Amino acid sequence: MTVRSLILEKFQSVAAAQSKPLAPLADETVLLESGLDSLCFAIIVATLEDDLGVDPFTTAEDVYFPVTFGDFVAFYDNALKADVAA
């Protein structure tokens, strides 16, 4: 399973569990317009940390928060590469 498909699955399962309508997710989808709220993102980040062992929001050198779904996937991709390199 790719990181992207894992993240996609988390968005879908958290949206379902929190009864939020989820917009179709493309790279350019703005996270805050996906239908999810801050609590949903907090849950997604926590479960991704459990599954992947990284939390790029805490560890990233990059000081910018992801804005789009594509940013979000890249945020994790980069963190995993840095994790492997370390």
Place this chain on the structure above:
Amino acid sequence: MSPPEQSSLRRILQASPRLAARRLWGGDERLPLAEIAGGSCLGGHLEQLAGRSVLLRTGDPLFAALALIELDGVARRIVLCPPDLADADLPLAAETAGIDAVVFDGALPPLRLTDALFVAMHLPPAPLTAAPRAELATEWVMFTSGTSGVPKMVIHGLRGLTGAIKPADPDDPPPVWGTFYDIRRYGGLQILLRALLGEGSMVLARPGEPVADLLARLGRHGVTHLTGTPSHWRRVLMSPAARLIAPKYIRLSGEIADQAVLDSLKGSFPGVPIGHAYASTEAGVGFEVNDGLEGFPAAFLERRGGEVEMRVMDGALQLRSARTASAYVGGGAGPLIGDDGFVDTGDMVERRGDRYHFVGRRNGVINVGGLKVHPEEIEAVINRHPAVRMSLVRGRRSPITGAIVVAEVVLNQPCDAEAAVKDEIIAACRRHLAPFKIPTSIRMAPALAMTAGGKLERAVA
């Protein structure tokens, strides 16, 4: 411009040299402060509200702001209901606070009070022919979350609430304040008062307004001073609408501001001063940190003779300040201030080098995006499930909301249907608890650690 003891908000506004240029923006409303200072939205009932203990229950924060301006100095007491206060809690709150008037917008609040005056608010303000009497030192009552889930009410006065506000510099351009907080909570109320006392205007959020819409309005009205919790700011940083604002001052409070959010804000708003403040509903505004680093300098504890003194006792931050709430309404909630005048904030700190860092709250209280969660309230709901022996609710650190709520559950006996029990527990939590209090994960555990005294062992959350 520290107000004299008896000066009311309306009088402070009326004395403003720049009043004609000042505005209050609601969701769809643009109200000149001059109209507010010289008018009333209380349908001709302002005089009748004099000396009363008023429950202020509004759906729209704009009406709450208008009522506060009108009632300060006129009412004996204003009880400011936060947006998430349940209708079911209204009767007890009204009884405890001796309410004899209710001011509301929209639908009549479901509250039966004999002999109480119910006043509906309307826009636009009607001009007042006679200046109302405004000579009372009105008690401002705010809600804080209680362990049993029933909110406690703390009493403040305008003087204490505005004690940390510095006078406006007449040479500075007039500020436009904005906040992601609700002004019916301590953090947001501070900003409303800063705008009103500091020759400013203010943009108020409409109920349930998406962050992108609010950012667009803040940008349109030229917001200069913008405040929120670290969680609010993280949401801003994730929004493309963040580029619509160009604030001159950014402030964070209500939660631990970590280095990541401070650095991200610095990256997105280069050159803009960023401060994080410590305040609580009970202790008032404590201090502000403006060096861009998380935590606070240990030297703050050495400061003597100022408005606020700080100390650390058993790892907890304590404050002594004239801005502290004077008491709880009803008195039954225990002493608010210790014998020596210090308030125990319950916030645990740890010294690293020459700085103190916040590490969480005593008694496991969890801070989810600035909202306090008492684990006992959630455990009580979980423990009602017939298959549950006991449960422990704690916070898990989150880079998005500061913390999220997680639960560990011990069942009466091993069970084949653990998934079904989890679903039932979550369903029960959904029925009884606000969304931010519902556990985001439930782990079945064989046992829970207990203290020597037989209590659940709670780590600092």
